[in-house]
Amino acid sequence: MNLNKLTLKKAIDLIDKKEISLKEVYSDILEMVNKKNKEFNIYLTLNKDAENDAEKQKDRPLRGLPIAVKDNFLTVGLSTTASSKLLDDFMPPYESTVTKRLKEAGGVVIGKTNMDAWAHGSSTETSDFGPTKNPRNPDYLPGGSSGGSAAAIAADMTIAAIGSETAGSIRQPAAWCGVVGLKPTYGRTSRYGVVAMGSSLDSPGPITKTVEDSAIILNQIAGSDENDGTTSPLPVIDYTKNLKNGVKGMKIGICYIDHPKIRGTPVAKAIIEAGKFFERSGAKVDLLQTTPNLENGKVLSHEHAIGVYTVVQRSEVSSNLSRYDGIRYGKDRSNFGHEAKNRLMLGTFTLSKGYADKYYVLAQKIRSLYLKNFQDLFNKYDLLISSPSPTFALPAGSLGDDPMFGELQDLLVEPSALAGICGISVPMFRDEKTNLYLGLNIMGNYFQEEKILQAAYTFEQGTKWNSWTK
Amino acid sequence: MEFVDKINMNNYKTIIGMEIHVQLKTKSGMFCGCKNDPDVKEPNIHTCPVCLGLPGGLPVANKKAIEWTIKLGLALGCKINRFSKFDRKHYFYPDLAKGYQISQYDIPFCYEGKIETSYGPVGITRVHLEEDTGKLIHDTVNGKKVSLIDFNRSGTPLVEIVTEPEIYSSVQAKEYAKKLRQIIRYLDISNCDMEKGGMRLEANISLAVIPAEAGIQDKTLKLPNYKVELKNINSFRFLERGIEYEIKRQRDLLETRITPDQETRGYNSEKNITYTQRSKESAEDYRYFPDPDLPPIRFDDKWFGDIKSLVPEFLDEVFGRWEKDYKVDRKITELLFETAEESKKLDEIFSNLAKQKLDVNKFVNAVANKKLMIDLFVNNVDEVINTYKKSVTVDEITNEDLKKIIIKVIGANPKATADLKAGKTQSINFLVGQVMKEAKKKIEFKRLESLITSML
Numbered sequence: 001m002n003l004n005k006l007t008l009k010k011a012i013d014l015i016d017k018k019e020i021s022l023k024e025v026y027s028d029i030l031e032m033v034n035k036k037n038k039e040f041n042i043y044l045t046l047n048k049d050a051e052n053d054a055e056k057q058k059d060r061p062l063r064g065l066p067i068a069v070k071d072n073f074l075t076v077g078l079s080t081t082a083s084s085k086l087l088d089d090f091m092p093p094y095e096s097t098v099t100k101r102l103k104e105a106g107g108v109v110i111g112k113t114n115m116d117a118w119a120h121g122s123s124t125e126t127s128d129f130g131p132t133k134n135p136r137n138p139d140y141l142p143g144g145s146s147g148g149s150a151a152a153i154a155a156d157m158t159i160a161a162i163g164s165e166t167a168g169s170i171r172q173p174a175a176w177c178g179v180v181g182l183k184p185t186y187g188r189t190s191r192y193g194v195v196a197m198g199s200s201l202d203s204p205g206p207i208t209k210t211v212e213d214s215a216i217i218l219n220q221i222a223g224s225d226e227n228d229g230t231t232s233p234l235p236v237i238d239y240t241k242n243l244k245n246g247v248k249g250m251k252i253g254i255c256y257i258d259h260p261k262i263r264g265t266p267v268a269k270a271i272i273e274a275g276k277f278f279e280r281s282g283a284k285v286d287l288l289q290t291t292p293n294l295e296n297g298k299v300l301s302h303e304h305a306i307g308v309y310t311v312v313q314r315s316e317v318s319s320n321l322s323r324y325d326g327i328r329y330g331k332d333r334s335n336f337g338h339e340a341k342n343r344l345m346l347g348t349f350t351l352s353k354g355y356a357d358k359y360y361v362l363a364q365k366i367r368s369l370y371l372k373n374f375q376d377l378f379n380k381y382d383l384l385i386s387s388p389s390p391t392f393a394l395p396a397g398s399l400g401d402d403p404m405f406g407e408l409q410d411l412l413v414e415p416s417a418l419a420g421i422c423g424i425s426v427p428m429f430r431d432e433k434t435n436l437y438l439g440l441n442i443m444g445n446y447f448q449e450e451k452i453l454q455a456a457y458t459f460e461q462g463t464k465w466n467s468w469t470k
Numbered sequence: 471m472e473f474v475d476k477i478n479m480n481n482y483k484t485i486i487g488m489e490i491h492v493q494l495k496t497k498s499g500m501f502c503g504c505k506n507d508p509d510v511k512e513p514n515i516h517t518c519p520v521c522l523g524l525p526g527g528l529p530v531a532n533k534k535a536i537e538w539t540i541k542l543g544l545a546l547g548c549k550i551n552r553f554s555k556f557d558r559k560h561y562f563y564p565d566l567a568k569g570y571q572i573s574q575y576d577i578p579f580c581y582e583g584k585i586e587t588s589y590g591p592v593g594i595t596r597v598h599l600e601e602d603t604g605k606l607i608h609d610t611v612n613g614k615k616v617s618l619i620d621f622n623r624s625g626t627p628l629v630e631i632v633t634e635p636e637i638y639s640s641v642q643a644k645e646y647a648k649k650l651r652q653i654i655r656y657l658d659i660s661n662c663d664m665e666k667g668g669m670r671l672e673a674n675i676s677l678a679v680i681p682a683e684a685g686i687q688d689k690t691l692k693l694p695n696y697k698v699e700l701k702n703i704n705s706f707r708f709l710e711r712g713i714e715y716e717i718k719r720q721r722d723l724l725e726t727r728i729t730p731d732q733e734t735r736g737y738n739s740e741k742n743i744t745y746t747q748r749s750k751e752s753a754e755d756y757r758y759f760p761d762p763d764l765p766p767i768r769f770d771d772k773w774f775g776d777i778k779s780l781v782p783e784f785l786d787e788v789f790g791r792w793e794k795d796y797k798v799d800r801k802i803t804e805l806l807f808e809t810a811e812e813s814k815k816l817d818e819i820f821s822n823l824a825k826q827k828l829d830v831n832k833f834v835n836a837v838a839n840k841k842l843m844i845d846l847f848v849n850n851v852d853e854v855i856n857t858y859k860k861s862v863t864v865d866e867i868t869n870e871d872l873k874k875i876i877i878k879v880i881g882a883n884p885k886a887t888a889d890l891k892a893g894k895t896q897s898i899n900f901l902v903g904q905v906m907k908e909a910k911k912k913i914e915f916k917r918l919e920s921l922i923t924s925m926l
Contacts, residue, residue: 092526198762229531230763319560319570322568322570323525323567352757
């Protein structure tokens, strides 16, 4: 048996039953890493002490099992680059809250995964250290920006992984790689020690093989943090407890499939199938209409969200990257890649005197319309479903020169990202010919992680799409 | 009339607005847990990922600093924004770790207050809270000129108090700044140590030209179309001198029909001149926007009430009350104390003195003249009053007995007696002292003085 293929839950169980040893798990994982990392370009850095560290963690909740971490989380002893040349020799002097909590829970950071540089992108092609390949089909992109973490799961190069999402950066690569990705509510997980991208949007979260694994990881990383004033004081519940309670009686709304870009596509078909599945499982499912203006009971069209998201995120990026001014970190600004420069220029412009009102302030006003829209919808529905991406994974090299590539990829998640609500992507279809996957995006209201996990678990168990549970 | 003569007959009105930065003496930093210690000697030891602006560092606002800012605002009679926020102010400077300073832009904590001066009230435009920057040190290391950065100061809570352009002279500017320091020390929220940069003064100075035909009291006076920012002044005396220099410099320019440049100037105390630091011809663009790392601040009734209860009686009211009740002079009384805590102790002492029918004004003078060797704020009220009483009570002695002693002293000191007769009045001090010594008693000076004089 290849122990690298174990889910987190299964690995914990087998270790507890003493049927497997950590040593065997690590041996199988490193074997896979040695075999495939060069080809897929998933890990930028490997933790040479992982196995030794693991032995000491055996009695803790995560049992010393390996966790792949996106390279924008600061990890003491492992360089943290955010896949950018500018930070290519940056050794963090402190630990991010998320990895600190994982370590305290007995998780071991096995390595740091590739990503779009500074998390700017949806393909992992903008990494200054080369693109990552989709392990499901190496001719295709893994998605991004957490492409390395999603690929690490898909390639069984780890047991669990951590990513971060600003808009789609967990769920879209999870969908394209055929894995599970959970984007928690903004403020449910701490941003402390994560290289900032869009500060009002960034949410760290798990990327795993199964829904239950995501719940297990969320249990360890969620919760308020005195180092992040935007985290919520709401207590953390056991997210695994009610996983098996089903969706009976839940009201679910299907979003965005009437959009010209989605209508009639495999994505739309798969979402409708998912809707039917939930109906069979006892939920009440409605098809929601998309409208260009705010209307009760309808979904506000995501087109405005692209503009709003672009302005807000670029503005915040231009501010967050201003600390890399050439004085510290030993590298000057010429080390910023093309995409980062694009974003810096646009964000600087949208915050400039005379333009801030026209762009940034206006964007924040429209952003509040999305908040309103989701609150209206969540008054009527427990969950909303769509897809994190309008397509299957695109072929490698698709990014080309399109400065809006990511925004068009993420158009279906940007409204929810702006609102800060939670969502989870689970595999909902696999194309036999290409071996590529589609993801189902299940969204819930603020701090309703338990509910989306419950629905995602129901879907995963009742369908054949998860390659680890089938 | 030639136009030159006409110009020279113009009047000028000095118009000054001030911006004063004050470091709060909270235990920890504005947005991190680092120790706030202005006396630290070794560089870069009170630093952390947040105040160094490391990747992933996030600010968390210091509640005490916010409360103290509101407290100051209330003590200046300001209105308070019950909803407020922090904004990012972007600019490049090597001592600015994040490439932006966390400050407050359009919703400062406090606005529209005032400080009374003897030349009229000075309106306070706003009081806001921000973080201090690091410090550049230009030095020579191994024979090489280097610029070093010390981040100890980075993230120290800094309050900025901005006035309306309602200060009209250098003396008024000095009085305003001194009074502000007095109020801040009274609130016990900052040491305002000017030498260590705990209080930094800036004055925006310009001269309004009042055409000869208009009166100086012309209310329609328009603000000049330029202003000169006088920066980094670390003493009240330099503030006064710097402004004086600027007034003269600008006046000389205006009289030759040159509008002074819009610029930032420094003050050289050795040469007593101001000098150009940097041109401010184009407005800077700080690209302000609300800091997404810091949730907006709402003061609910409970929190606001708690802060309000921290605000002591207004300093002007304390002095007014004392002047009315005890006839004490503010100018002397203010030498006695700094903090509100201390003023409360004085209140107690004053009322006890009054109860015992003792003259409070005399007490105040005795303390101010250092005739009373006791610490008012260490010892308890009874000890203070008893010490004072001892220092002023006189021993009983009849005029008959006194006269006998005086005769003896006059006889023994013919020179002093002759000097006094010749009009050397200071000789009386000597004779009085001799009499007291001989009598081995404490006797009122005035009584002895008149007795001795009458006996010559």
